[in-house]
Amino acid sequence: MAQHAPPARGARLGRAAGANGSDSTVSGVVLLLPGAARFSPGPVRPLARALARAGGAQGLVTHTVVHGGPSSREDQARWAADEVVRRYGDVPVCLAGYGEGGRAALRAAGHGAVGAVVALAPCLGRSAPGGPEEPVKQLSGRRVLIVHGTNDPRSDPETSFLLAARAKKANRSTCRFEVHSDGHGLREHRSEVVALTVDFVLGSVSSGRYSRPVTDALAAPPPLGLRMPLASGFGRTPRR
Template identity: 85%
Template sequence: MAQHAPPARGARLGRAAGANGSGSTVSGVVLLLPGASRFPPGPVRPLARALARAGGAQGLVAHAVVHGGDAPREEQAAWAVAETVRRYGDVPVCLAGYGAGGRAALRAAGADAVNSVVALAPSLAGADRDGAPEPVKQLSGRRVLIVHGTNDSRSDPEESFRLAARAKKANRSTCRFEVHSDGHGLREHQAEVVALAVDFVLGSVLSEPYSRPVTDALAAPPPLGLRMPLASGFGRALRR
């Protein structure tokens, strides 16, 4: 009988969206990590719905990670990955987070089952209390997408650029898109941000072809592939 993953002081998985949740039909899982509760939820909810529509027939499942208790968010994210493996077995996992959840997704990426990370407007501290920069070693071997609004006043977009630049040195499968004129909530171009994240997840988790902008961003040397502009209307012409 399968054992439960060790608890993380309050975390739990929300209801599955997408495939029906049977271990025999699930081919990949996206764990959605929300931002700080005092801020609007950003693009997490529409992303969950879009992932279910785009990938459910191919066995993609999305779960929100419901935070609780006092455990660090990255610890709760790591628990969620372990619980996903317990439920679904050896399937690729994408950590997709917004704001504080974006930082948790990046930090928890070292779990063996994680094959990709989507960090939307990640709230990065720049350095910890000891002065060390945000870690990037755990991103090695993962496919990484960072999306940030250039007018974000809550989390500095230059912090995510610097993290992406350090990650790119050891991991070529790293790209970053800038959403010009958008703020922390990524509301002005939410449809484009969601379409970009879905495109990246389907390519990383289900091995579907990436769109040309994502392919170009992954292949481009820094800083080009780390300051890719997200075009207005992205996703309207993509065929899935």
């Protein structure tokens, strides 16, 4: 049973991409949560296209959550998950966010329809000494992927590592990849980041299978599975 958040003023779902035909063909939904518009859009658009290509034939649908109005991105992510349940019924949902959207995806993961979460360069910030930490209880029972560039000047990658380490204690299905030398926009290794995310989403929402690096990261004890390097060329079809 999905949780029901109050209506999120200003939020709407973008046009569906992926599965064709009637709503009855939909087997899973990915909700993309972009970052702040004034900064780099990051990998959200190429990720939407790649998910539609890779998962559309299996019934995967992707919607971008268009942020607006006074409500928080976290509340709008919950509203979007409610809207998915209303439109498509009881289908698995993955929240995939970038920047501020990554933080919203992590915080809204407790929604009853959500089974997987992706946070790309999440803007978590640093809490004051003795202040509240980012919550992780809502990540229990979810598949969680965090991806962060090691040279991110806007969102400290060490903060996402510490969050992942706390989450891993209660949820073994947590992994984190580091993109060495990349910044907040994840531009230098964009194709690898997109390929990794598609692999994780398809494995979590539909196929149940992951590539060897993702399988190893999920199985490895901390800190190994939380500092996995994203290999250059990940996802490319080897030449014969």
